Amino acid sequence: MQRYFALDKKDDLFILNDDDLYHIKTVMRMKENDQIEVVFDKKLYICKLLHNYQVKLLKKITTDTFTNKQITLVIPLLKEAKMDLILQKSAELGVSEIILVELERSVVKLDQAKANKKLIRWQKILKEASEQSKRIDIPSITPIKKIADLKMDGLKIVCSTNEKENSLKKVLKNNCNYDKITILIGPEGGLTNKEENILVTNGFIKVTLGKLIMRVETVPLFVLSILSYESMVVK
Amino acid sequence: MQRYFALDKKDDLFILNDDDLYHIKTVMRMKENDQIEVVFDKKLYICKLLHNYQVKLLKKITTDTFTNKQITLVIPLLKEAKMDLILQKSAELGVSEIILVELERSVVKLDQAKANKKLIRWQKILKEASEQSKRIDIPSITPIKKIADLKMDGLKIVCSTNEKENSLKKVLKNNCNYDKITILIGPEGGLTNKEENILVTNGFIKVTLGKLIMRVETVPLFVLSILSYESMVVK
Numbered sequence: 001m002q003r004y005f006a007l008d009k010k011d012d013l014f015i016l017n018d019d020d021l022y023h024i025k026t027v028m029r030m031k032e033n034d035q036i037e038v039v040f041d042k043k044l045y046i047c048k049l050l051h052n053y054q055v056k057l058l059k060k061i062t063t064d065t066f067t068n069k070q071i072t073l074v075i076p077l078l079k080e081a082k083m084d085l086i087l088q089k090s091a092e093l094g095v096s097e098i099i100l101v102e103l104e105r106s107v108v109k110l111d112q113a114k115a116n117k118k119l120i121r122w123q124k125i126l127k128e129a130s131e132q133s134k135r136i137d138i139p140s141i142t143p144i145k146k147i148a149d150l151k152m153d154g155l156k157i158v159c160s161t162n163e164k165e166n167s168l169k170k171v172l173k174n175n176c177n178y179d180k181i182t183i184l185i186g187p188e189g190g191l192t193n194k195e196e197n198i199l200v201t202n203g204f205i206k207v208t209l210g211k212l213i214m215r216v217e218t219v220p221l222f223v224l225s226i227l228s229y230e231s232m233v234v235k
Numbered sequence: 236m237q238r239y240f241a242l243d244k245k246d247d248l249f250i251l252n253d254d255d256l257y258h259i260k261t262v263m264r265m266k267e268n269d270q271i272e273v274v275f276d277k278k279l280y281i282c283k284l285l286h287n288y289q290v291k292l293l294k295k296i297t298t299d300t301f302t303n304k305q306i307t308l309v310i311p312l313l314k315e316a317k318m319d320l321i322l323q324k325s326a327e328l329g330v331s332e333i334i335l336v337e338l339e340r341s342v343v344k345l346d347q348a349k350a351n352k353k354l355i356r357w358q359k360i361l362k363e364a365s366e367q368s369k370r371i372d373i374p375s376i377t378p379i380k381k382i383a384d385l386k387m388d389g390l391k392i393v394c395s396t397n398e399k400e401n402s403l404k405k406v407l408k409n410n411c412n413y414d415k416i417t418i419l420i421g422p423e424g425g426l427t428n429k430e431e432n433i434l435v436t437n438g439f440i441k442v443t444l445g446k447l448i449m450r451v452e453t454v455p456l457f458v459l460s461i462l463s464y465e466s467m468v469v470k
Contacts, residue, residue: 085320092449093457133448169467210467213368214327218456222328225460232404232445 001046002028003037003131005138012057014038014047019124021053037061042136063136069231072097072152073220074184076106077144082217087122091129091139093224098126098141099150105189110144119143147184148198154180156204159219161190163206168223171207172230181227185219236281237263238272238366240373247292249273249282254359256288272296277371298371304466307332307387308455309419311341312379317452322357326364326374328459333361333376334385340424345379354378382419383433389415391439394454396425398441403458406442407465416462420454 002024006014016024016038024030032051035058037044044061073095075086090098100110110118122141130138155178157171184204191199200206214222237259241249251259251273259265267286270293272279279296308330310321325333335345345353357376365373390413392406419439426434435441449457 089453089456092447092453094447132450167467169464210463212327212329212463215367218324218327221324221453221456222460222463225457226464228445228447228457229404229461229464232402 001035001037002030003039003134005127005131006038006040006055009040009057014040014045014055014057016055024049025053037134039131039136044136069178069227070096070154070180071224071227072099072180072182073224074099074101074150074182075220076101076103076185076187077108077110078106078187078216079108083122084125085217086220087125087141088129089221090224091126091135092133093221094228095139095224096137098139100142100144101147101150101184102144103147103187103195104192106187107189115143147195148202150182150184150199150202152180152182152203154178154182156182156184156199156202158184158191158196158199158204158206159186159209159223160196160206161186161208162193162196163208166205166207168207168209168226171205172226176230183223183227185216185223188216236270236272237265238274238369240362240366241273241275241290244275244292249275249280249290249292251290259284260288272369274366274371279371304413304462305331305389305415306459306462307334307415307417308459309334309336309385309417310455311336311338311420311422312343312345313341313422313451314343318357319360320452321455322360322376323364324456325459326361326370327368328456329463330374330459331372333374335377335379336382336385336419337379338382338422338430339427341422342424350378382430383437385417385419385434385437387415387417389413389417391417391419391434391437393419393426393431393434393439393441394421394444394458395431395441396421396443397428397431398443401440401442403442403444403461406440407461411465418458418462420451420458423451 004016004020007017008015024036030049032049034049036047038047038055044063046058046061047055048058050056071094073090077100126141127138155175184199196206209222239251239255242252243250265284267284269284271282273282273290279298281293281296282290283293285291306329308325312335361376362373390410419434431441444457
């Protein structure tokens, strides 16, 4: 069943955004009494369409969460196609929060005039990927922070090309009880020593991802796949 | 240093293909005496350019392999953009071999008239991704096999939406000594029961990938990330 995130709920009616209504009417060609899944406030409902395309609550569904871990991905701003891929795939792979950071060697700088437009585009990608992945939440995205301002709880990891010994695997094995994990990935040219030092001072652990040489947009997908895998419970 | 796979070697000169020569001359604007890395027959060499753009061997370099595991990915034919993404990322994530299989619920069928053209395109993507990832081999791609003809050695895994208990993690933990792993991923609509039965009869183990709901092109990236991670040695 098609899933949509609602903007609001008034009694037993949900308010969807215009894109979703267009999708229901014109793309999916749904009719009166057709059913959809609606998520509102991290709860899932089965709803039916009324004749005027109002969305009426039929029943509430109890859901599992995908993972009990809260995963924050911290990345520099990248070119549009790479950003789009990372956002879509990160939502599929269970990320909770994405923070964009300003890094010295970032090739792409945020154009303040276009920042709001970009944020709307990114939130749309995250919402659509979350619907497709049947999530009951949408990852948040915070446009630009300085690394010195990253005050995070839990396990904090920075992927470093300078680190040769301490592997992601070792750090995850030794810290399997954390339910909040933040992972920072640098730009194509890597982090500067100064940036790594600031992060280490703020409690980040440097790790190597092993011998693979990946494009910058592949690294978040690699890391999030592993975090999801490590949170799988083996029966 | 830029890396290229050579077509051939004659004494101490390497033969590159026309695309690579174009890249060297026109994209990278390299000149006489500039150095490049050349891979031939799974060996890595440092070479210099002669005045006529001949590629002369300077020295042989000893390389580590990324992983001692031989990983075969078996997937149905998918739409072009999805195939391109999977091939590029699979090469980055260390795949050895890709086999395309004919599956009942595949949406895309291989047009035999275009098969050769497609194969050339796929091989080009794999070669370029292997160069960028500093591999010393290029993953092979086998166009279309029937699943009954998949005669593989080693650990054989099929990702199944019907399997609820036996997780990928459990199977990898219980079979960590295999150095050859084949993993089969079905189409959007999943494998049919008949297909799963043929695979199980041929020694494939059914696994669940957990609770994430991923687009079909994300699944190979997820699985290959995990296989690479599991082959990391923890010091």
